[in-house]
Amino acid sequence: MTHVHKAKQLGVYGKDLVHNPDDKSFEGFIPEEQPYQIDFLDDFEIEYCKKFYYDRVTSEVVQLNKSHFFLVYPLNYPELREILIPKLNEQFGKWFSYSDINNDKQKQSSDFYFWQQGIFAPHTDSLIHIPGYVPYKDVLIPLEMEGGVDSPYYTFNQRWYGRGCHFKYKHIDNMFALYSDIMREKPYGEYKFFKNYESDPDKMISKDWYDEYFGEIYNYEMLQGFSLNKMLPWTPGRAIVTDSSMIHGATNYKIKGGKYKLGITLRLFKNIPEYKPSTVFSVFPQMQGFSECKADPRMDENA
Numbered sequence: 001m002t003h004v005h006k007a008k009q010l011g012v013y014g015k016d017l018v019h020n021p022d023d024k025s026f027e028g029f030i031p032e033e034q035p036y037q038i039d040f041l042d043d044f045e046i047e048y049c050k051k052f053y054y055d056r057v058t059s060e061v062v063q064l065n066k067s068h069f070f071l072v073y074p075l076n077y078p079e080l081r082e083i084l085i086p087k088l089n090e091q092f093g094k095w096f097s098y099s100d101i102n103n104d105k106q107k108q109s110s111d112f113y114f115w116q117q118g119i120f121a122p123h124t125d126s127l128i129h130i131p132g133y134v135p136y137k138d139v140l141i142p143l144e145m146e147g148g149v150d151s152p153y154y155t156f157n158q159r160w161y162g163r164g165c166h167f168k169y170k171h172i173d174n175m176f177a178l179y180s181d182i183m184r185e186k187p188y189g190e191y192k193f194f195k196n197y198e199s200d201p202d203k204m205i206s207k208d209w210y211d212e213y214f215g216e217i218y219n220y221e222m223l224q225g226f227s228l229n230k231m232l233p234w235t236p237g238r239a240i241v242t243d244s245s246m247i248h249g250a251t252n253y254k255i256k257g258g259k260y261k262l263g264i265t266l267r268l269f270k271n272i273p274e275y276k277p278s279t280v281f282s283v284f285p286q287m288q289g290f291s292e293c294k295a296d297p298r299m300d301e302n303a
Ligand SMILES: [Fe+2]
Pocket: 123, 124, 125, 248, 249
């Protein structure tokens, strides 16, 4: 059964997808900071991490959809821990990963290598249902961009203090995730977890920006209420660090000739005992959409 069929059965196709109506905000536990980039991996480490992924692509990689492939929980591999953990400790002090702290029966793909040919809509990736652990930073480590283009990552000035969410106002497609919410029905400012809605047309994302960086895959109205915070270049080895509340995404590198990209993305948490969220993972466990990938995606240009 496809995602669309499941969504129709559940009555959420073309509508908002809210996995837990009792979710609470995580605003106020950690001060907001602006995004930044840091030199994180040297050339040897970049090549090592790339090879580590491609050596496992036919045996351990999971296919999310036709153009996104994940190798989950990179921090569970001792070889990668040796490279990544000391750097993360130096940068972030005491932190936790999802696999350190969750008791979920149905695991969420929180930390992973991603190989992808497409992009997602503007979104956040926060996991908010674990008591005592507040979403802190997303760390994105670019490893490769095939096609030789610099296709930047963007952050908007808008934040979202609910669970990970995709922002798709007036856009209907067949993407549904096990954990993430999707907002399609109302202007974003009408949702309780949304912050800094931009109503000034002169400050909002322009149609020219949309055309240059998104192209025809979505609709311009989807960006209503957003304003640009930063454009961060996709440079192998140079990590992009953002607060987990920042709404962000990748620009459409295919417009510029990019073919696929590979990177590692991690979600860090801080331990704050006073944080007491609703612990419901999802009221739609049927929405699971991951399946084993048995083929090397690089072999299929039309995947
Ligand atoms: Fe993301």
